[in-house]
Amino acid sequence: MMRIVKYPQPNEWKQLLARAATANDNVLEKVKSILEEVKKNGDKALKRFAKKWDNAELTELQVTKEEMEEAVTLVSEELKEAIQQAAKNIEKFHSRQMFKEELVETTPGIVCWRKAVPIEKVGLYIPGGNAPLFSSLLMMGIPAIIAGCRRIVLCTPPTKEGKINPAILYTASLIGIAEIYKTGGAQAIAAMAFGTESIPAVNKIFGPGNNFVTAAKQLVQQYGVAIDMPAGPSEVLVLADETANAGFAAADLLSQAEHGADSQAILVTTEEELALQVQNELQQQLSNLSRKELATPSLSNSLIIITKNFAEAIELVNEYAPEHLIINCRFADVIAEKIVNAGSVFIGAYTPEAAGDYASGTNHVLPTNGFAKAYSGLSIESFVKKISFQKISAEGLKIISSTIITMAEAEGLDAHANAIKIRSNV
């Protein structure tokens, strides 16, 4: 069960809140050889890896139109409707994130602006495993489509029958993603980084994955490919006061814990009684879970922290910088104003993380592992780059020419000064 820590001193927080170390040299070495193999042998390597790790005999890597059409018939109407409603909310929220250009005349005759331009080719990765993560496809695919990326490639590992989960194919066809390849793990990342006979090299790679995928994403950056963000196990911090329902808090902690043994769930409260109630609730709710085996070890890595007051609790949250923060308190809005480090914040008793994970409209691809101190979650901005433009008239240049020449010469850059002098006969 979750360990209770009472009144830790601020100088103990860092150690207390430390995430489990991930990545190791052993994985990196293995992944390096996979990258090399895909770079050298392309499709052939991908098929070999599919046989080796997915136990699938593939003749074609790309999902066919027929497979797409078949998938639509295999998904229940209920699930289709749910995916459609979630897609609608995600689209509504993300479409408001489009960048509006604005011209700024910094000096008469000098006009500067920035323009958001879609990244041309993006690659999305969806891991395999027990859970077909079609929700992650919504979260990556919808902003990619809205941003206007010209080519959107999806890679995901096949089942041993060489198939892709129908819910994933249905989601792809719903949002308009048609280029899907049956390849997973580090080899999928390699394929999208270097390109193969079938799969194009892309400019930026997105998506969650295991240690191998994470290591591959880290490594391919050296070849000029961008990635969404550094990855780590998922985490939630629930901040609760005496008004919080212990059952709600326990359910929220468990919905994080079920992701796997390395997930972290933390409860921070000023109320010792609530802490004990939550522990009790955890025990009861856990016994009915299908993923009990995953959630149990995760909970034993997790923590209940009792702080002296809410000011301290907020400081602790900002120090931890949780991926997800649930504020289950009477004055949740006021507390939310004071949060400076978090991926996504869920305000009030009826705002569980699960809402944002699926259907409220916000993105669920968020910075973990303390990266929320410097990184943002996924948004339209993740699928565009902003190019700056400027246009200067001969008169405008005259106004700033002596400024430029003086600065360039002080930096010892004569040719920079010359580029101005030759235009203004200074």
Added chain:
Amino acid sequence: MMRIVKYPQPNEWKQLLARAATANDNVLEKVKSILEEVKKNGDKALKRFAKKWDNAELTELQVTKEEMEEAVTLVSEELKEAIQQAAKNIEKFHSRQMFKEELVETTPGIVCWRKAVPIEKVGLYIPGGNAPLFSSLLMMGIPAIIAGCRRIVLCTPPTKEGKINPAILYTASLIGIAEIYKTGGAQAIAAMAFGTESIPAVNKIFGPGNNFVTAAKQLVQQYGVAIDMPAGPSEVLVLADETANAGFAAADLLSQAEHGADSQAILVTTEEELALQVQNELQQQLSNLSRKELATPSLSNSLIIITKNFAEAIELVNEYAPEHLIINCRFADVIAEKIVNAGSVFIGAYTPEAAGDYASGTNHVLPTNGFAKAYSGLSIESFVKKISFQKISAEGLKIISSTIITMAEAEGLDAHANAIKIRSNV
């Protein structure tokens, strides 16, 4: 001199435009040991490195108030005024980049928004060497100040007298940066990543530097520190038609070439005659340059490419994705509309790169090495992260509860479904 390549085939572009390879394992190994040393010995290591590489005997790492005040007296009035004008334009352009929050009600009772929050602690690095790059300090420091970063740390290597260039100190005090440390190279990056007795650990590190600095920035990311962007040698591509002044074009190419032997300057034109005139001009202008020794080898790595028409030229530009693009053509505006991969675009005959390098208002920290395909230059956005928030009423949650439950169960995540059920008694 610059090599002329006439009518290369599109399938030859990739090879033709390839950047020189950088980073090597040898540097990485050396930098790793520097990082370890600073992590272990803190200030003591920094002082030892200052003695070893900067030939400076330091008792204190931090620049004192007295040194700041003295610096102001050592900078000429002319340079002060120039820096002030540049700062004003940079501030004007960047202050328009502030993010405006917008609440989106995706479903009745479900309100979502994003908020830009300054990254708390940022570290800026300014390299030493011959040129005191106070202009880069403007480009990093002004957006950091506007964004509202709470703690801004500047590291830059000392001279052998243990001093910092007065123009850098003047610029820092002008824009309001007071925490400056005398340390350079990979050890400065290590100090800002891990913290020492004097220097605080920061959340994100910005700034240019040599191979060692670049490698250090690459490595510290593994410890949870963010960096501005991957770095590479500076580059310019000049696109010119028959209306272009060959002297202007040559001056622009040289202002890139003088950065160093690994800089790349490329001229793309449809006009063979112009190409020859530019070569001629290069020869003449080069002979008067103080940095002739740096510019000459850079030019011999560089290229003049003659394309059959402008459609092809534009395609080639987008394939290369130059850090700086100067469009010196009659229909420069029309061409600018078609650029999808570039760091910063300079439109028309009187818009030299040097203007944006110093004083027009745009940022000069830009993606090199083809990274402009996926990365943006520095802006206010580089100094904030965006946190998403959501607040759901009990009624709002009811509307999407069956959607969430259906999706969670289809993904095999029962505890996610439970977090909804327990709130809605479904």
